[in-house]
Amino acid sequence: MTEAYGIDSEVGPLRTVMLHRPGNELRRLTPRNNDKLLFDGIPWVGRAQDEHDAFAQALRDRDVEVLYLGELLTEALNDSGARAAAVQGAIEDLRLGDTLREYLRTALASLDPAALAEALMAGVRNDEVRAGGLVTSLLADEDFLIDPLPNLLFTRDSSVWISDSVAVTSLAMPARVRETQLTELIYKYHPRFAGADKVYDHTLEHVEGGDVLALGPGVLAVGVGERTTPAGVERLARRVFAKGLAHTVLAVPIAQQRATMHLDTVCTMVDVDAVLMYPNMAEEMRALAVTTDGEELHVAEPEPFLVAAAKALGIDTLRRIDTGLDPVTAEREQWDDGNNTLALAPRVCIAYERTVETNARLEESGIEVIRISGSELGSGRGGPRCMSCPVLRDPLTTP
Numbered sequence: 001m002t003e004a005y006g007i008d009s010e011v012g013p014l015r016t017v018m019l020h021r022p023g024n025e026l027r028r029l030t031p032r033n034n035d036k037l038l039f040d041g042i043p044w045v046g047r048a049q050d051e052h053d054a055f056a057q058a059l060r061d062r063d064v065e066v067l068y069l070g071e072l073l074t075e076a077l078n079d080s081g082a083r084a085a086a087v088q089g090a091i092e093d094l095r096l097g098d099t100l101r102e103y104l105r106t107a108l109a110s111l112d113p114a115a116l117a118e119a120l121m122a123g124v125r126n127d128e129v130r131a132g133g134l135v136t137s138l139l140a141d142e143d144f145l146i147d148p149l150p151n152l153l154f155t156r157d158s159s160v161w162i163s164d165s166v167a168v169t170s171l172a173m174p175a176r177v178r179e180t181q182l183t184e185l186i187y188k189y190h191p192r193f194a195g196a197d198k199v200y201d202h203t204l205e206h207v208e209g210g211d212v213l214a215l216g217p218g219v220l221a222v223g224v225g226e227r228t229t230p231a232g233v234e235r236l237a238r239r240v241f242a243k244g245l246a247h248t249v250l251a252v253p254i255a256q257q258r259a260t261m262h263l264d265t266v267c268t269m270v271d272v273d274a275v276l277m278y279p280n281m282a283e284e285m286r287a288l289a290v291t292t293d294g295e296e297l298h299v300a301e302p303e304p305f306l307v308a309a310a311k312a313l314g315i316d317t318l319r320r321i322d323t324g325l326d327p328v329t330a331e332r333e334q335w336d337d338g339n340n341t342l343a344l345a346p347r348v349c350i351a352y353e354r355t356v357e358t359n360a361r362l363e364e365s366g367i368e369v370i371r372i373s374g375s376e377l378g379s380g381r382g383g384p385r386c387m388s389c390p391v392l393r394d395p396l397t398t399p
């Protein structure tokens with residue numbers, strides 16, 4: 001790969017990553033809206049920012065270039081086409097009515113790129129604008145005319161690189177749908193990504209990046225459950241096969257629960273041939289290998305995940321790092337994203353410091369663990385992998 005973007009594995013040396021530094025969108029969370037906005041608590045924003053800065057620094061210390069979604073968005077919004085698309089996307093909500101919609105169209109169009117980006121990310125509250133009219137009067141002051149997007153923090157989900165193409169995903173939860181309007185703008189209008197090929201877009205069947213694992217060159221594992229639908233994995237498989245970006249897609253059914261919303265909450269790779277798996281689910285995980293003859297999709301019978309993955313990768317075994325945790329400790333540490341490590345290279349990963357037992361077992365297995373604190377960041381239920389969208393990794397040399 002010669003471009004400044006491209007991913008062919010979960011563990012190839014990480015060169016460039018997109019993060020989102022949490023901002024004012026987190027200051028919109030209240031005890032009344034946090035469930036709907038998919039947070040399990042109300043984070044202390046200043047501390048969350050400190051923790052996030054330390055995360056970014058840990059990456060830079062290992063020579064990883066850190067891009068910020070908010071900055072890329074602001075830069076993309078220098079383009080007038082991007083601005084028009086951004087405004088239109090933000091005011092489509094049927095709650096607004098015509099008067100308010102037209103008011104917001106004019107108000108947003110008059111903002112400079114940075115202020116527009118801020119409105120798109122942090123949202124707009126009814127009492128922050130003097131729109132007038134019936135809808136304004138009937139809505140409460142604290143109602144949002146444009147909803148805030150606190151889950152932007154989890155850049156993993158709203159886009160994913162598959163080889164040298166980018167998939168803008170299609171998010172399932174109403175609170176997150178608008179995030180992909182923003183990633184779409186970045187990939188369409190930011191000069192850095194001019195010419196990047198697109199393999200998926202936000203109008204298609206639901207696929208979330210947290211479900212997509214690049215197990216190795218040509219092999220994807222895609223979780224199917226709360227977020228990525230069966231039709232989503234089928235559409236993604238068709239698209240990646242048509243572009244020759246992969247030869248096998250493993251569809252991996254996962255339990256439909258909040259704790260296990262994405263495949264990467266229960267399984268991440270830490271070496272070219274090793275995965276860290278949530279022990280309470282590891283035995284039961286199955287995969288259906290999907291391949292193609294160029295015309296039809298072929299779907300194999302379900303097999304144990306590790307068996308199907310090794311076959312697809314053409315290796316003897318995919319090792320599971322056995323953390324040996326008792327079921328209660330395992331459940332607690334999985335909830336705290338202990339299984340959501342971000343690999344910086346084979347056998348080097350970033351993890352939250354609080355998942356003490358899992359991290360210790362990883363180290364005993366020869367994996368270097370760079371610990372970051374995530375007491376506030378974790379309240380959105382996402383760890384280092386969820387909070388990062390790798391843009392460039394060095395290609396893997398065969399193990």
Ligand SMILES: NC(=[NH2+])NCCC[C@H](N)C(=O)O
Nearest residue numbers: 038154210262380381382386
């Ligand atoms: N890749 C991940 N596991 N992302 C976690 C996303 C968490 C986010 N609050 C949500 O519910 O959508």
